[in-house]
Amino acid sequence: MRITISGRNIDLTEGLKQAVEDKLSKLEKYFTPDTEVIVTLSVEKERQKIEVTIPMKGNIIRSEQVSNDMYVSIDLVEEIIERQLKKYKTKIIAKQQAESSLRKEFIEKDSGADEDIKIIRSKKFGMKPMYPEDACVQMELLGHDFFVFRNAESDEVNVVYKRKGNTYGLIEPEF
Numbered sequence: 649m650r651i652t653i654s655g656r657n658i659d660l661t662e663g664l665k666q667a668v669e670d671k672l673s674k675l676e677k678y679f680t681p682d683t684e685v686i687v688t689l690s691v692e693k694e695r696q697k698i699e700v701t702i703p704m705k706g707n708i709i710r711s712e713q714v715s716n717d718m719y720v721s722i723d724l725v726e727e728i729i730e731r732q733l734k735k736y737k738t739k740i741i742a743k744q745q746a747e748s749s750l751r752k753e754f755i756e757k758d759s760g761a762d763e764d765i766k767i768i769r770s771k772k773f774g775m776k777p778m779y780p781e782d783a784c785v786q787m788e789l790l791g792h793d794f795f796v797f798r799n800a801e802s803d804e805v806n807v808v809y810k811r812k813g814n815t816y817g818l819i820e821p822e823f
Contacts (some may be wrong), residue, residue, distance in 0.1 A: 656690035
């Protein structure tokens with residue numbers, strides 16, 4: 649792994665650089681030696697922030713952590729990236745993509761079946777034709793954040809959903 653460290657509004661001491669390299673070197677077991685890791689340390693008022701970006705083929709692993717102590721932020725960012733990598737691993741195994749950036753030993757280990765997506769409930773319901781405004785009212789009555797319905801105007805399956813600010817969105821298929 650090649651780690652590039654830069655700073656904004658902060659004096660990059662050897663201690664900080666060493667702390668970043670020590671923490672992120674724990675991630676070497678996941679990556680090939682030519683993987684680039686971009687680290688930016690910054691201070692904004694009393695906030696100590698670290699941003700770590702790892703570009704990979706087809707994806708980017710990224711984490712940003714803020715605290716009152718830069719060393720705490722460094723510890724947190726490493727944990728978050730490791731968690732993201734474990735999730736990403738299951739996607740790679742499923743889709744067989746981006747293998748060139750990760751070590752084969754990491755991919756071949758247990759696929760992390762405990763983090764697989766599990767559908768715990770399935771529901772069937774009839775869809776009578778209705779207008780989007782009526783679907784919004786029905787969604788509110790049910791207390792849901794979205795509602796699937798057959799649009800009375802187009803006879804297509806649509807989805808209305810609740811947005812911030814007490815507004816609504818409509819998803820219409822496009823073929």
